[in-house]
Amino acid sequence: MSINLAAGGSGAGAGGDGLSSSFPPSQWSYAISRRYQYFLDKSTPHVLHRWTAFVVFAFIYTLRVYLIEGYYIVTYGLGIYILQLLILFISPQVDPEIQELDDDGPTLPTRGSDEFRPFVRRLPEFKFWYSIMKAFCIAFVLTFFSAFNVPVFWPILLFYWVVLFISTMKRQILHMIKYKYVPFSVGKQKYAGKKVALTDDTDTVAA
Template structure:
């Protein structure tokens, strides 16, 4: 391959059919993602519907408990990242060179910035469900296991992880949800524009 050839180029310098197909497929996928961005409730309803279909499938097949456990752990990690601030306040405690969360009533308002934004959380959670669903079509992923132990271990792990997260939220006084927080509005636009 010469220096001027890229990964998707064929012998004559034109992109190959396969490369163009996957590029176009990626563009269509990104277009659908962009169109779905403002519809938060609809996106989550679809994801919950997919979760319900997945649970019914696992229940009817009576298997793939390891895949389900892995999916649960993956969703728990996503949820913790969703609840966590982008910059950990415990790391910023000693240094004065970065922004920190307000701790007093009269301090400047700084919005909560998540480590994992809602859209990326939804996208990763939905992809995880779809990957787990695909895994249920392959017998190789149906590892025999006593599922009640996995359920108990997941519940314990969830409780311990959430307890640690809630203690962190209380210690550094941040709330990861905007419901009930004070909102600030600017001046209303009168609609007049100045021509130059």
């Protein structure tokens, strides 16, 4: 009886092992995704290294497109996507123009006497880098498929992209000037005027 139970237990164990080993692709994909996420988390504080790697990869993609003299429509789509990411990167998380319609008022300071608030991006720096790297990787892979090599007159695409870039950035800069915010502020502002006033008061008391 015990032998049968042992055999049955062994069979169940074997069946369990067979069941667990019947889906190795899912286990491999899970392990790979965990390892991939681990490297992404480790690379988050290394801003200079990440952007250096992006510049190198962008140069490789540009060199490939230049040498094969094609895939301009892929490059144009890549440029449009980069422009959208850039606008999100330099835009505040809460649009002051929309926030003014609420009772709380704008979230960004509009006067010098307002309390300083750090600039919060709509698209964080790491997500901006990650999205642009993925876009270049996808575009690089597409250059190996002749179906995406659509013959076009590339100067027209370049001219249209430049016009679109100038008009979009002009609108964004006017938005910055109107609501008095800078998307590249670092740290907390220091007001020298208060220090000067404090020094004057101290000198008066000492006299």
